[in-house]
Amino acid sequence: MMANGFAPEGPINSNTEPEGPNVLYSTDPADFRYMTVNVPCQSACPALTNIPAYIRALYESKFGLSYEINRIVNLFPGTLGRICSRPCELKCRHGESELGNPVNICHIKRAAADFRPPGHTYLSPRFAPSGKSVCIVGSGPAGLAAAHDLAILGFDVTIYEACHEPGGMLRYGIPDFRLPRDILSEEIQNVLRLGISLKLGVNVGVDISLETLMADFGAVLVASGCYESMKLDVPGENLAGVYPGLEYVMDVAAGYKESIGKKVLVTGAGFTAFDCSRLALRLGAEDVSICIRGFEEDLRVTHDEILEAKREGIKIRSLSLSKQILGSGKVEGIEFQRTRPIERTSGGRRRVQPIEGSEFVVEADTVIVAIGQAPRPLKGGPGEKNDRGVLLADRKTFQSSTPGLYVTGDYLTGPTTVIEAIASGRRAAERIAQDLTGRKFREWAVRIQDFRITDRDRSWDVLPRIEMPTVLPVKDRFLNEEVVEVESGYSSEQAHEESKRCYLCYLHYEIDVAKCIYCRYCIDNAPRDCIKLVKQVLLDETGAVKELVETTNWLDVNAVVIDNSRCIRCGECVRVCPVDCISVSKVELLERPLVQESKA
């Protein structure tokens, strides 16, 4: 079982420090709440990647460790370091108001992958074989993530994949100029090496029935993603020259499409629309526009993506709602209607309303409809389905109405991001393992450890964010000989510089109010209003700090308290405290293995 070179048992935590008496694991809801508020990047990550830890590892030039800390939860650091939607960066404390710009968390991840030494130091512990088997339908991010976890939890895993290569949307839905295939293949291989068997070219429901699988395996997990392109539902959608977005990208990826018209209109506001547009340019289109109902601000892609697309010459036509696709036989253009924004939905999505009598026409010879995807219906088989024939399941337990049949990933939730799919896959795996064995294998806990002051230098706080270098001038991206990855990656020096910017929010600073003499030396030396004169500390229902009630009235000052949600972990307060009443601890949210209780 250990033949493939994995360490038999490794520490699950990401620390280089040994476990010792000063280490504590907590499952107190207040501590989880603390992590959510105070380590905002980690809690913004659907997979809960321990971001400060991997950035710190990279700072220490431990590229391999940095990579593995990522890999524990997000499995494909080299891939996600390129194409992740980066919800963490939106929450990075360095991006708060006066502090500058977020740390380039994503690209540091890529640097860890780029510069790690060959070989693997596998950090997750493996569990003894359970003798049970699971079948997974689909080898996309959710399926692979579930397979990975089930394998290390001791299950025999078999994946059925309809395509000829594994990876699902990663391989077929993302163009190679954003994600080189060799990197993807290597990272998929690292998952499969756990002893997972992969059956390619098998279309479940067509080549083999779900019932058969249900009979052969202890459990079946459907993770077949969203491959059904959504339709505009307007006249003319069947004209020649009108393509569904996802199919277009997949066809190009598979090498079926080699040319396109000159004037291309793409409708849609997500990554697929952008991928289609940029692919169109690479296939020879001269004039490409992305048409959206709302504004640029509502686009569901990263800022970099918009910038690069515009650099390549793509235009964005806002406030334009497609009414019909025009043409006789072949597409000739789209008739749009102007829209007007109305109140946002409660979920924050912009809503628009067409304006009466505002129709206008834009000419085109190609139209790509990239407005989203949906799961494909399953033909026959067990389990409750919706009216389209899509298998239904509980979003929390992943269970369908048929015992032993589970659903995860985008198939369950509708289109999301890669990182969400991975998280979903892992959670489903945990659930299946629990259902099959009746035991819990791992639990999330807050690991608390006394810590020394860090070596962060104050001057690091004002380092500018290093943006991802891209291939410029733009024309160099269109050299025909080979695919050019547009983002060229950090140098190791750049990555190291950028890693200095992380505040290391996993450090917790605290004043012992019983020892404090209220001299305010810490406040005097604080870099911002992170230490407060406090009248009262209000708690939320979990018992975590909800609010520090500040006061300027000296008579009301009951305590001097460090607001960890404002703290940038510069360490100045610890250095100056006259009575040594400030302590530092390292707090990390991570999964730890649960040892099975022996019945003595």
Added chain:
Amino acid sequence: MSVKRFVIIGNGPAANHAAKALREKSSESRITIFSKDPFRSYSAHLLPDFIAGLIKEEDLYNRSYAHYNEMDMNLRLGQRVVSVDFSKRNVILDHKEVVQFDGLIVATGGKPRIPEQFQLFQDIMLTLKTPLDARMWVEKLRNVESVLIIGGDLTSLSLTKALLKLDKRVKFILNEDSFWPVPLNEEIYRAVTDRLEQRGVEIVHCQRIRRITQLEENLLEVETDREILETGVLGAFFGLVPDVGFLARTGLDIDRGILVDEFLKTRFANVYAAGDCAQVYHPALRDYWVSIGHENATALGRIAALNLAGSHFEVRVEPENILEVGGVKVNTSWWTEF
């Protein structure tokens, strides 16, 4: 009643007329005007005259500091607003000052547009929007003889007039952004090129520009899909875009400009936008329009202010007033000025 605090962002014609109207309507209120530029309100249409040496820089400015003191307005020049918090009702300045408001008028006007594909070269291209830009042109023109203009908009045409007066050699690369905001069509293209050529301007025909390289301080090399050109200075004239980047993700509706209703009101109570940064839907155009020009701006500024002060004036603009250059006929009317 407590004193109202009005904040106006911008110091162009719309902003200044808004301020004036606000003061007329409420003598007690506190009016603060923020301008990111360090200079006073100026007449943009005179910039080419200044470059041509016909007027002095001082003549560009159309309001004295004393004026603001008399009107009891707090004019804050060179202070950039970087964000607005509409829930807390304050504006946040670049230097991290936070200023509360009861009413807000955004009148930031436009800024020169540089299409993304040219942004790499923007440091070596000159634009013309402010007196500072004009000073740079004056400085540059002392040492160069030839000027290449890419794009071509109304400003570039009046600049060309000034350049010809200064005996400079002028080349034009016209593209579809020429005559912004008018879409280019064959007819206009021909009329314009004929006229330009008559005046001794050389028209360069090409599809796209591949590369721009600075060879020496006053020598640039421009590679098009057809040829390689040399020029002393390069002007980029792709029209203006509303200067509203700082309002991104504040909750305002921003497309090209700030979307407002026919009363110039934004989504938020007591927040208005006026002038070149506002975008209003016009039924006859089947499109939103962004106002341009001094006349429009002053009128819009005034309407926004009066509405903020409690009135209910609707913006009524005839299509031909918006696009004065909309048809060939109108087009030649301004063209004859050249």
Added chain:
Amino acid sequence: MKTPARVLADQVNQIQKSGRFSPRSASLPTWCPGCGYFGIHQGLNDCISSLEIPLTQIVTVSGIGCAGRYPFFSNTYGLHTVHGRALPAATGVKLGNPNLTVFAVGGDGDGLAIGGGHLPHIARRNINVNYLLFDNSIYGLTKGQPSPSSPMGTKTKASPYGTVDKPLNATLMALAYGASFVARLFAGDPKGITEALIEGVRNPGFSIFHIYTTCVTFDKNFKTWAHLKEWTHALPQDYDPTDLGRAFNEVLKDDFSLGVIFKRDA
């Protein structure tokens, strides 16, 4: 989290309820952030709170200097006199109304230099005044000149080649002057200050509290927080504070042992 938020919230609540800070005035002390005087302030406040002396029955008397500001930060009766003259004024207050608890405070400049002549006499008379001598070995308010307790060689702008005078040892002086209660303390140990004060206030005669403290602004070399923390330590376990001879010996051999050095048997 070292301290769960619940514990922190409780602690803060308890502080609020305890009235621990009632001896504070409403004015935020003007001492530099980080000043040792905050530790002394904390110690004295805790003493007043725990002895439950009515605040109106307390007079705090001072001279000039950073410590001279003390009465302004104390919610007691206060008397801010001129430079060096705190002890005579305190004598007057105590003799005028023997029911009052009198605290005199002053720095090493005020108490050992300009007012140094007063110390022997108040000790000799054994007036029931509690004198807190804030000894940071520097003139803070005049921005950093050497004080009578600066060690030889102290370099300041006023002594660029180092001082050549021997420093005064206030504890030893107090013993020599016959003070009936002598304690040596450290501003970084507010608890120790409180304990000694409680004992000293109960002493029916003159009590002197010689408190080592810092000037974070003007002393970067000698009585810094780091040094004082390293140097100071408790008196030997078998120490007997009623033995004057032993007290002299202890003070002569060790400059940094802290606690009640001497108290005269009743």
Added chain:
Amino acid sequence: MPEVDFTVEVCGMAGDGTIAAGGLINEAMSHGGFSVLGFDSYPAEIRGFGRCVTNSRIGSNEIVALGEKTHALISLNDEQSRSRTPSLAEHSLVFFDSNPPAYVPEDSSLLSVLPPGAQVFGIPFGALAVGASGASRGRNLTALGGFAAVTGVDPNLFRKVIRDKFKSKGDRLVDINVKSFDAGYEYALEKFSDRLKKIFSKIETGHDPQKVMLSGNQAIGMAAIDAGLKLYFGYPITPATPIMEYLAKYLPEHGGQVVQMEDEISSIGAVLGSFYAGARSMTATSGPGFALMTELITHGVMAEIPAVILDAQRGGPATGLPTKTEQSDLHAAVFGGPGDSARIVIAPTNVEECYHFVIRSFQLAEKYQTPVIVLTDFFLHNRVENRPLIRATEGQAASWNVFPDEAFKDHYQRYADTPSGISPRALPGMQGFNFIATGLEHTEKGSPDYSPENHTKMSEKRHRKLRYSLKDLEKPAEFFASDHLDVGVIGWGSTFGSVLEAVEKSRKNGFKVGALKVTSIFPYHSETIGAFMAKSKRVLVPELNYEGQLANLIAHLDSKPVERLNFVTGTPIPPSAIQNRIEELLEVEAQ
């Protein structure tokens, strides 16, 4: 060549490095060849709770008074700097930290109170300093960098003075401070490339090697050393402490010694003792300390022991305004203390005179055997000027001791009544001239004697001696002399610079105005002053006190009433205030 008359202020909280920054501006501009007059004010409070302001007026022509309008304000603390905006000139340049550690409400922002024409230069002082040196402490230097770039000061001037200032603290500190400066310089040069003012770069100035940049404090210290001072006794007090600090550093090199005493009482006592023994010594203090000394000063009057006391006046009474300037100790200096105890009081009007008057004070004290009080003030001490300073030779500073003739040996009368009132004074160690100095009224021999005749006689003798000293005291100097004046302005001390500028401007406006500078306060030249008053239709005495202390002293010299202009603002009198008053008086006269 265009003329420059440019005033720059640096304002911050104590601890921001405000004073250091102002000092560097003065030094740099002085090296650039400009005439500089600078003035700092800082709080008496402990670090961290008060406003510090330095004001530097920089000119291509000689500067005699502080500037009234500020052309550039460098704000190291915006909340404090708000108070500086009323004095901003039109189009003033304002430098401020554009990236403070926290958000700032409008009510405490500097920019919200600037006049509309102010030109703002936002520079992230702190962040640049942190970037350059890892600490935000260098933000004052970053600010200077920005100032230099925008106003066109050669950065090498600043780099030089920064190196000079920090070189004693080691290369590392020099390096990080120059780096902080450069960070600000380069940032501003790039960021404000289109708004650079080149105010100073257009001016060609030659550095006059005789010009030295001196504060009043330094001039006094230098004078004391050049006078061969043996002992300095002192006690820290604002604003006189820097004299002690200066001498503590430099006096030992010249064989002298500084002794920091336990108080002013002991200080003046020691001064008297060492003069008694024949060594030149002095003390410097300010109002409160001076008051403590008065008893011993009168002891010096009575015992006829020389002493040099420098009284750096600050706002009073009592502790008063420790860091504010005032001219309100004149009465105390002349009359303070028990008994008829008049003594010599002289008052310099600028830094150069500080030097010369201190040297002269030793000679007067020695010759007339009485304490000599040099009356200066906070403004004079803390201001810096760069002027040619010709140091006194040994001969010029020589002792004026009047020793007894050998003929009197063995029957020496220490307090012999002579026509001048000067009794030759012996020194301990001189054989055959033993005497006892006492503060009790005494006979010519020195024996206590309280008889009415003796007290009358000796009182008269001591005052005769003082009258006689007038011949060695500088006469009032008339400026723009003329036989007839519409307004004659009499000024003294640090105020005289403002008087001179005001009179000059008034004359440019076509008015017939003159100025009289009085430096000998007591005894004073009543004839010269009286004549000036007589020929002036109106007499104006501007003073920084409430009571009009000089006016009170001289008002009786002419029959017409003396007009007074009194300020107790704690700040120097603006020339325009004097000019306005002059022109008001002229209007009244014209009606």
